[in-house]
Amino acid sequence: MTLDPKTGRAIARLMCTTTRDILWSSYRDRLRQTRPHSHLECRTGSGRATYHRYDHRNQHHLITYGVGMVMAKQAPETAVSWLSTREIRSRGYFGGEVSVLNLLAHTCTHEFAHLLQQHAGKRYHGSVHNRDFYRLLDQLNEDGLAARTRERLADLAQHHGLTLDDGPMVMPCQQTQAAQWQPGDPVRFGEGRSAREGRILRVNRKTCTVEGTGASRGLRFRVPFVMLETTE
Numbered sequence: 001m002t003l004d005p006k007t008g009r010a011i012a013r014l015m016c017t018t019t020r021d022i023l024w025s026s027y028r029d030r031l032r033q034t035r036p037h038s039h040l041e042c043r044t045g046s047g048r049a050t051y052h053r054y055d056h057r058n059q060h061h062l063i064t065y066g067v068g069m070v071m072a073k074q075a076p077e078t079a080v081s082w083l084s085t086r087e088i089r090s091r092g093y094f095g096g097e098v099s100v101l102n103l104l105a106h107t108c109t110h111e112f113a114h115l116l117q118q119h120a121g122k123r124y125h126g127s128v129h130n131r132d133f134y135r136l137l138d139q140l141n142e143d144g145l146a147a148r149t150r151e152r153l154a155d156l157a158q159h160h161g162l163t164l165d166d167g168p169m170v171m172p173c174q175q176t177q178a179a180q181w182q183p184g185d186p187v188r189f190g191e192g193r194s195a196r197e198g199r200i201l202r203v204n205r206k207t208c209t210v211e212g213t214g215a216s217r218g219l220r221f222r223v224p225f226v227m228l229e230t231t232e
């Protein structure tokens with residue numbers, strides 16, 4: 001399914017509302033016990049970039065949901081390369097089933113796990129998707145908050161007359177198209193302890209040239225499309 005950017009933005013706004021209503025409201029009081037001024041702003045972004053940022057000075061959390069990300073997650077050919085797709089499949093979130101609704105609900109949970117990770121002091125430069133992050137993400141799924149997030153997002157979409165398909169996506173087994181990669185995209189590649197994070201510098205015919213970030217800063221890699229994942 002393709003989506004116009006206006007609808008994409010409307011969906012991203014619902015993701016903001018859902019994150020505040022379900023996730024933030026469940027944790028706010030606990031977080032404020034140690035950081036009394038903690039607050040969260042959720043906003044939409046025009047590109048694909050989807051991320052959590054934290055400003056230590058005023059204890060301000062910011063989560064951005066990119067309209068381009070919402071659009072990319074509507075179809076299997078473009079959704080396949082996102083980290084959230086792999087997380088749902090490999091970690092069995094939402095029964096391991098990838099759908100538009102599950103991907104977008106999971107994205108809310110994923111960004112909120114970064115917020116909790118930051119609060120716990122477990123976010124390290126160059127090791128963002130680390131063991132501590134997945135412990136928090138697993139917990140949000142196990143304690144039912146991820147399911148409530150999914151339910152609220154589905155309800156809001158229905159209320160606003162927006163369609164979030166909950167039918168399972170059939171994923172292509174390999175991603176070999178150059179068109180879906182863009183310079184500047186944050187990416188991840190490699191497995192386990194040798195996983196690296198970076199940013200796309202250039203899109204080639206079958207590979208991307210990636211500039212390492214964090215622990216891989218200063219290094220460049222040529223990575224085949226099939227090994228790359230867009231991070232969020």
Ligand SMILES: [Zn+2]
Pocket residue numbers: 110114128129231232
């Ligand atoms: Zn992430």
